[in-house]
Amino acid sequence: ILNVEQSPQSLHVQEGDSTNFTCSFPSSNFYALHWYRWETAKSPEALFVMTLNGDEKKKGRISATLNTKEGYSYLYIKGSQPEDSATYLCAFLSGGTSYGKLTFGQGTILTVHP
Amino acid sequence: DGGITQSPKYLFRKEGQNVTLSCEQNLNHDAMYWYRQDPGQGLRLIYYSQIVNDFQKGDIAEGYSVSREKKESFPLTVTSAQKNPTAFYLCAVYSAENEKLFFGSGTQLSVL
Numbered sequence: 001i002l003n004v005e006q007s008p009q010s011l012h013v014q015e016g017d018s019t020n021f022t023c024s025f026p027s028s029n030f031y032a033l034h035w036y037r038w039e040t041a042k043s044p045e046a047l048f049v050m051t052l053n054g055d056e057k058k059k060g061r062i063s064a065t066l067n068t069k070e071g072y073s074y075l076y077i078k079g080s081q082p083e084d085s086a087t088y089l090c091a092f093l094s095g096g097t098s099y100g101k102l103t104f105g106q107g108t109i110l111t112v113h114p
Numbered sequence: 115d116g117g118i119t120q121s122p123k124y125l126f127r128k129e130g131q132n133v134t135l136s137c138e139q140n141l142n143h144d145a146m147y148w149y150r151q152d153p154g155q156g157l158r159l160i161y162y163s164q165i166v167n168d169f170q171k172g173d174i175a176e177g178y179s180v181s182r183e184k185k186e187s188f189p190l191t192v193t194s195a196q197k198n199p200t201a202f203y204l205c206a207v208y209s210a211e212n213e214k215l216f217f218g219s220g221t222q223l224s225v226l
Contacts, residue, residue, distance in 0.1 A: 043220065091215075
């Protein structure tokens with residue numbers, strides 16, 4: 001079983017704070033790293049898919065970086081808002097195809113207080 | 115995602131009973147996945163299928179079975195051998211065009 005670890009497990013911040021969390025994954029047999037946001041009572045939705053070492057992606061106030069050599073990715077949220085409250089999941093894709101085995105971390109639960 | 119239908123939304127299983135969770139998609143994607151979520155844990159991979167008539171075990175396949183007779187359908191059977199089946203089950207399809215997963219709305223399975 002591939003080891004994909006996310007930290008912290010949960011996080012409480014105040015509205016306006018910036019925050020970040022980590023996803024660690026095996027540095028061998030890397031194909032892609034996915035980030036998903038899972039809001040309560042909804043289905044998980046993709047935020048980013050990253051494939052290249054040094055990749056940086058941005059979507060509004062949310063951005064992510066990727067280091068495949070050392071096996072980690074950071075997700076940053078600038079100026080957190082209550083609507084950012086959700087579980088953030090990363091998923092490691094190994095093997096040689098884009099639709100192989102996707103292994104998820106346990107998630108980081110973010111709560112943004114008004 | 116409107117193109118992925120999971121049913122039922124809630125399911126109850128009696129001791130020793132097999133139950134089947136349905137996952138149907140009209141997105142014309144090849145790869146489909148089944149994940150299980152338990153409280154405080156992330157999504158754990160049960161089975162996945164990259165093409166019709168082919169599927170692979172994930173990390174927690176014991177006590178489960180699947181079939182992939184049609185591109186649109188990937189049902190998951192929770193057998194009586196699965197001793198702790200109570201969980202939230204999510205089906206997903208992989209879009210090669212967008213390179214990401216799209217998820218169904220899930221099925222909550224509980225044991226009576």
